[in-house]
Amino acid sequence: MSATKEEIVAFMALEFPQAKYKVEAVGDNRSTLSHDIGIDELRPGGTVSGPVLMSVADVAIYVAILGTIGIVPLTVTTSLTINFLRKPSAKARIIAECTLMKVGRTLIVGEVSLYSEGSDDRVAHVVGTYSVPPKRDEVTL
Amino acid sequence: MSATKEEIVAFMALEFPQAKYKVEAVGDNRSTLSHDIGIDELRPGGTVSGPVLMSVADVAIYVAILGTIGIVPLTVTTSLTINFLRKPSAKARIIAECTLMKVGRTLIVGEVSLYSEGSDDRVAHVVGTYSVPPKRDEVTL
Amino acid sequence: MSATKEEIVAFMALEFPQAKYKVEAVGDNRSTLSHDIGIDELRPGGTVSGPVLMSVADVAIYVAILGTIGIVPLTVTTSLTINFLRKPSAKARIIAECTLMKVGRTLIVGEVSLYSEGSDDRVAHVVGTYSVPPKRDEVTL
Amino acid sequence: MSATKEEIVAFMALEFPQAKYKVEAVGDNRSTLSHDIGIDELRPGGTVSGPVLMSVADVAIYVAILGTIGIVPLTVTTSLTINFLRKPSAKARIIAECTLMKVGRTLIVGEVSLYSEGSDDRVAHVVGTYSVPPKRDEVTL
Numbered sequence: 336m337s338a339t340k341e342e343i344v345a346f347m348a349l350e351f352p353q354a355k356y357k358v359e360a361v362g363d364n365r366s367t368l369s370h371d372i373g374i375d376e377l378r379p380g381g382t383v384s385g386p387v388l389m390s391v392a393d394v395a396i397y398v399a400i401l402g403t404i405g406i407v408p409l410t411v412t413t414s415l416t417i418n419f420l421r422k423p424s425a426k427a428r429i430i431a432e433c434t435l436m437k438v439g440r441t442l443i444v445g446e447v448s449l450y451s452e453g454s455d456d457r458v459a460h461v462v463g464t465y466s467v468p469p470k471r472d473e474v475t476l
Numbered sequence: 477m478s479a480t481k482e483e484i485v486a487f488m489a490l491e492f493p494q495a496k497y498k499v500e501a502v503g504d505n506r507s508t509l510s511h512d513i514g515i516d517e518l519r520p521g522g523t524v525s526g527p528v529l530m531s532v533a534d535v536a537i538y539v540a541i542l543g544t545i546g547i548v549p550l551t552v553t554t555s556l557t558i559n560f561l562r563k564p565s566a567k568a569r570i571i572a573e574c575t576l577m578k579v580g581r582t583l584i585v586g587e588v589s590l591y592s593e594g595s596d597d598r599v600a601h602v603v604g605t606y607s608v609p610p611k612r613d614e615v616t617l
Numbered sequence: 618m619s620a621t622k623e624e625i626v627a628f629m630a631l632e633f634p635q636a637k638y639k640v641e642a643v644g645d646n647r648s649t650l651s652h653d654i655g656i657d658e659l660r661p662g663g664t665v666s667g668p669v670l671m672s673v674a675d676v677a678i679y680v681a682i683l684g685t686i687g688i689v690p691l692t693v694t695t696s697l698t699i700n701f702l703r704k705p706s707a708k709a710r711i712i713a714e715c716t717l718m719k720v721g722r723t724l725i726v727g728e729v730s731l732y733s734e735g736s737d738d739r740v741a742h743v744v745g746t747y748s749v750p751p752k753r754d755e756v757t758l
Numbered sequence: 759m760s761a762t763k764e765e766i767v768a769f770m771a772l773e774f775p776q777a778k779y780k781v782e783a784v785g786d787n788r789s790t791l792s793h794d795i796g797i798d799e800l801r802p803g804g805t806v807s808g809p810v811l812m813s814v815a816d817v818a819i820y821v822a823i824l825g826t827i828g829i830v831p832l833t834v835t836t837s838l839t840i841n842f843l844r845k846p847s848a849k850a851r852i853i854a855e856c857t858l859m860k861v862g863r864t865l866i867v868g869e870v871s872l873y874s875e876g877s878d879d880r881v882a883h884v885v886g887t888y889s890v891p892p893k894r895d896e897v898t899l
Contacts, residue, residue, distance in 0.1 A: 531668040
């Protein structure tokens, strides 16, 4: 029913070929991702851009879902709420820690805390909801 | 700078005279509240009504703020996002556990996990933002 | 497929017997509700309480859904985001104007603008999502 | 106090040098932006990626703010909520129409409707909040 980290990494490479995150851990309704910060992720002034944070959080929830219900295509984000809490460091990787709060038949809700690596203070917090097909056809890669 | 539980309870009794929650604990950017469930809080079918959950969460963040920055009037809710996760029990108290994620100069952001007492599964999750006056005049009751 | 205003009013009287709103209009993915403001809706200082605004908005979306897909039980709020924009008048009714933005097979998303009657400035804005059963059994009252 | 479209375009080119949107109109608490869709904006299957939609909406609110209060640095996004409503076309530009709902002393709230050009149905809806310095030092370019 659930997918392994290797299966998820292979699937995500097909789905998001340009993405620069790395799946650090997945399983048990959770996931941890990291994202390198380079010139493409920064805005003038040295802030990590908001869309990068949203994007990493979105993928972290998606990965946690795949790890929980298996590789189910047609899983789509239906909503996402982000609160920006602190200015992220321009020199540290972004770490995303996701917990699924609800795994329902058609709706899954996850939350993500985002950190600059090496700090315990969250730079942002995300809640995302995902729609999954009621009858799920799992895919074997 | 911060307020004690007793000061907060006295202040809240003036601000929300009809409210039926109880402050269980407050301090260190956190608060725990409980709310009895009776006929007024239920909808036909035995569900705790959504506005009751929103209301308890809103107050829990407010209490955590007072416990952190002191009794500061003019603190107002600017936004609140609630995700309903599970049907709450009609027979158990609602427990709200709040953590402040950011305590800024003009903006405070808190999150609240809501439970039916005796269960570890959240029935709802709330993120709320509050505006506080930049220059704070604390009140002594 | 859709329900008339009279059918909705009868159904809502069973579902929310204590509610004090009035359905002013419904149809075409829209609804308009009003809510009287009395001592129960006010906080010290003369502000309409936040939970009253959230509650009216929640019901406005529910009414617009019933007017669009018919009286479908098991329709439940899954999330609600409110932004408080201005202090509502203590002396005017609250008017809620709802538009459904998406009517999907399992998910419906609506937005609500809330006004103090007589003013064109919104006091709050709400986005709510509702889960509906994929296969809908309509109810005839 | 407010900035012209030309001033805003010049400022945004400095702030977001890589961005691919175009400011179509700005003024009177509103803005309209367009964004070309190419291979970088698409995911496998031909959907415009979620982060692109969030990013365009974020910028649309920022542009509307600059058009209203002038070129004020230190204006930062504090929260953003997006609801994905329909699959955007892979072949049409994204059009973002922003309205500011509240322009406060320290907080500005805007909403954005996103369309695939040529369609009247929204593909997504965004509400964003921005923090502005209480005492604003405007910049002349």
